[in-house]
Amino acid sequence: MIDLETLRAEARRVGFELAGVAPVEPAGGGWFAPHAARLRAWLDAGHDADMSYIAERAAERVVPGQLLPGVQSAIVLWLPHRTPDVPRPDGAVGRVAAYAWGRDYHNLARKGLRKLRKALLALHPGLGTYLSVDTGPVLERAFGARAAVGWIGKSTMLIHPRLGTFGSLAVLFVDVALPAAPATHPDRCGTCTACIDACPTDAIGPWGVDANRCISYWTIEHRGVIPRAMRRQLGEWVFGCDICQDVCPWNRDAPRASPERWQPVAARAWPDLVAWIATPSADLEALIEGSPLRRAGPQGLRRNAIIAAANGRHTVALPAIEGVLRADPDPVLRATAAWAAQALGSPDARALAAADPHPLVRAETAPDARIARDPRLG
Ligand code: B12
Ligand code: SF4
Ligand code: SF4
16 A cells, blocks of 8 residues: 555656645545535535536535545645746736646646556556546545645635645545545634735635636636626736735745746736737637636637726727727627727727627617726726
């Protein structure tokens, strides 16, 4: 049987900074029951917004034996992803969450998991495994907490006392009982409420994060037009949001991840809004190859860039936004451009939107679509 020290050494060899083990009951009872109940409550409250993929595979999330019959342990792995900050260039740029400044962690984590599985199979021939990164039907933070990789903070982020919150998780289920963490990590949030206070949309509540209010959800997961009530709240974020992590005291002195490994680039950390807006969706695809930005897709990224340009009052982006409104084939982008062009004072935007063949775009001329000037934006 592999011991924890050997497992940790193997995990480090294949690129993970931390590894821990949680015991798993195939039926999902025991320590896991409160987590399953929280997932159910979160779904019942509608906090999943339109991420229907979570509810569709909720049964597997709460009964791990459905993913791997006879599962006995979950190996939880941590990949630190926040490199040193990339300097902000001058001009009209948007903000991107740290995990997407460079290479895609999903690829690195999957490669690492496969190597780890190979090493374990050499020790345990016939071992049954199931591996999951992010979109798999596994409650990763619950297993991370039980494996004592960290504690779940009020922001719902899993926090490691040395590494903070800026880490991605990956999980490997196995059907043998590995030596599990004897106890969970103590909660070290104490009386702090910095994440709750700083969240600009009040998305963090007692049930966890309500995706309907979270900037990360709207900029990454949501397809289609973003509701007007949310657009101003996105500020300059064009992919994800790091506010609840940036204010967390456990990140203050956390070491940064290797830039050689992650290869962060300014064009992804601080995207040029005009370039993103003006690049046809088909061409933007090539620019985001091998990056987590692919999750939002070219339509989502260009939509978000148009909103960020309006929020930042970047009039330099107006010609590109009007170009989208006049000629882009995508009605979602034209509708967003109609709103943004009006916000930036375009004299033609309203008439162009009114003459558009698509109802989504024409809706942006309704009286409540007129944009009140936000005093904070000058
Ligand atoms: C859906 C999802 C989202 C949604 C919903 C977020 C949410 N909090 O649920 C949206 C799109 C908003 C989102 C945003 C982000 N996400 Co996300 N997301 C996921 C995903 C795919 C599923 C999460 C889920 O099941 N949510 C449902 C709720 C019910 O689960 P939960 O929030 O994890 O809550 C659990 C605990 O909080 C626990 N709990 C909370 N309090 C208590 C108290 C007690 C007593 C107990 C027993 C349990 C408990 O109960 C729940 C069940 O375990 C996971 C990957 C995965 N497969 O797990 C990544 C994941 C959670 N996301 C991640 C990241 C990095 C982010 C962002 C930081 C990205 C960004 N920079 O924009 C933001 C952070 C927002 C935030 N504060 O959570 C990482 C988190 C890593 C970490 N260190 O914690 C994960 C693990 C992906 C990964 N593989 O690395 N995400
Ligand atoms: S990611 Fe941003 S919007 Fe979402 S909970 Fe954190 S601070 Fe709030
Ligand atoms: S900001 Fe404070 S309350 Fe929020 S997760 Fe970090 S330590 Fe916990």
